[in-house]
Amino acid sequence: MIPLSWYLILAAALFSIGLFGVLVRRNAVAILLGVELMLNAVNINLVSFWRYGDISLMAGQVFAIIVFAVAAAEVAVGLALVISVYRRRNTVVAEDLDLLKW
Amino acid sequence: MTGTQIFFLIVGAVTLIAGLMVVTVRNLIHAALWLVATLFGVAMIYAILNAGFLAVVQVVVYIGAIAILFIFAVMLTRRQAADTGASINSNWWAGAIAAAATFAGLAFLLKSWSGFSKQAAAIPSGFDAVNQLGNALTSPQGYVLPFEVASVLLLAALVGAVYLAFNKK
Numbered sequence: 603m604i605p606l607s608w609y610l611i612l613a614a615a616l617f618s619i620g621l622f623g624v625l626v627r628r629n630a631v632a633i634l635l636g637v638e639l640m641l642n643a644v645n646i647n648l649v650s651f652w653r654y655g656d657i658s659l660m661a662g663q664v665f666a667i668i669v670f671a672v673a674a675a676e677v678a679v680g681l682a683l684v685i686s687v688y689r690r691r692n693t694v695v696a697e698d699l700d701l702l703k704w
Numbered sequence: 705m706t707g708t709q710i711f712f713l714i715v716g717a718v719t720l721i722a723g724l725m726v727v728t729v730r731n732l733i734h735a736a737l738w739l740v741a742t743l744f745g746v747a748m749i750y751a752i753l754n755a756g757f758l759a760v761v762q763v764v765v766y767i768g769a770i771a772i773l774f775i776f777a778v779m780l781t782r783r784q785a786a787d788t789g790a791s792i793n794s795n796w797w798a799g800a801i802a803a804a805a806t807f808a809g810l811a812f813l814l815k816s817w818s819g820f821s822k823q824a825a826a827i828p829s830g831f832d833a834v835n836q837l838g839n840a841l842t843s844p845q846g847y848v849l850p851f852e853v854a855s856v857l858l859l860a861a862l863v864g865a866v867y868l869a870f871n872k873k
Contacts, residue, residue, distance in 0.1 A: 604712050606822040609749070610814050612716045616723055616742075618807035623727030625799030626792040631732055631777050635739055638770065639723050642746045645758075653753045654824050657831065660840035664847045666758055670765055671854040675861030677770050681777040682868035688781045689871070697793065 609650035617643035630684045630694045634677065641673045712752055719745030730791045732778040740771045754827060757834045 616639055623636025645666045652662025688694050722741035729735050743766045750759040793799075814820055840846040 603706070603823050604709055604752070605820075606824075607814070607820045608712060608716070609753070610820070611811065612719070612749070614807055614810040614814070615720055616746075617810070618803040619720065619723040619727055621806055622799050622803035625802060626796040627727065628791060628793050629732060631774065631781065632727075632735060632791070635726055635735055635774065638739060638766075638774075639726060639742065642743065642766075646746060646749055649750055649753050649755050649758060653755070654819075654822050657825065657827060657833075658836065660837050660846070663755060663758060663833075663837050664840055664850070666755075667761070667841070668850060668854045670761060671858050674765060674770060675858050677773055678861050678865040679868065681773055682865035684777060685780055686868050694781045 606650060606654045609646060613643040613646040613650070616640075616646065628695050628697060630687070630696050630699075631681070633696060634680045634684075637676065637680075638673065641669060641676075645669050708752065712749075715745050715748045715752070719749070728792075733775060736771060736774045736778060739774065740767050743767050743771060754833060757837055 620636045620639030620643060623639060624633050627633050627636060648662045648666045648669070652660070652666075655662070684694055687699060691699070693699070719742055722738045722745060725738040726735050726742060729738060743762060747759045747762040747767075750756075750762060841851050842848055
């Protein structure tokens with residue numbers, strides 16, 4: 603049998619990879635890809651805690667489904683923003699979007 | 705080493721390598737395709753965890769909708785995203801240190817937790833996880849209110865996305 607620690611370490615590694623992507627990528631779409639990796643890492647944790655805790659309590663799976671919905675909403679709004687910005691300013695590089703920086 | 709453990713190690717390694725490719729590869733279409741590989745690996749992890757419904761939803765919603773949406777967005781912004789200049793910023797080493805520190809901190813915290821190497825209890829016979837999940841999502845004693853709030857959030861995000869991406873000219 604697989605101990606809980608394997609899942610937790612896998613999720614921590616995936617989260618760190620996603621964090622690296624969010625911090626270093628210049629393209630706004632690539633930053634959103636990193637956010638997706640982080641959300642998936644959180645979901646692995648939620649489902650493994652459901653499996654290794656009381657299996658008749660479905661809160662872990664229900665919360666994972668709500669994270670799915672939030673991820674879909676985040677991607678839809680995020681990519682719409684990127685496309686809107688691209689149309690107006692002709693760039694998707696995050697550091698060029700410095701209109702609010704004084 | 706049992707068969708499940710070997711399968712988990714292979715799936716986990718593929719997931720992590722594909723995740724690394726997502727954040728390092730230069731071409732964004734390739735990054736989105738590596739994301740599909742990562743999401744498929746996570747779906748297999750759900751399957752190992754006896755969460756079959758979530759594995760199916762992961763494939764349908766994440767790979768079928770979200771990853772394809774990413775590919776569309778990359779194509780719509782392609783002229784600038786077509787690999788002009790560096791794909792990572794000049795402070796990438798600081799990001800790498802922050803990510804490594806996060807991983808080390810999480811591993812340290814988890815290691816000091818008493819339930820870290822817990823084993824899974826056997827699934828009681830006759831336990832139907834999909835049935836239980838459906839009941840939990842629709843019964844008033846369960847999670848019907850958070851479920852409805854999530855659907856309202858999805859609707860609001862849909863309207864907002866259409867409004868933001870709408871070309872006013």
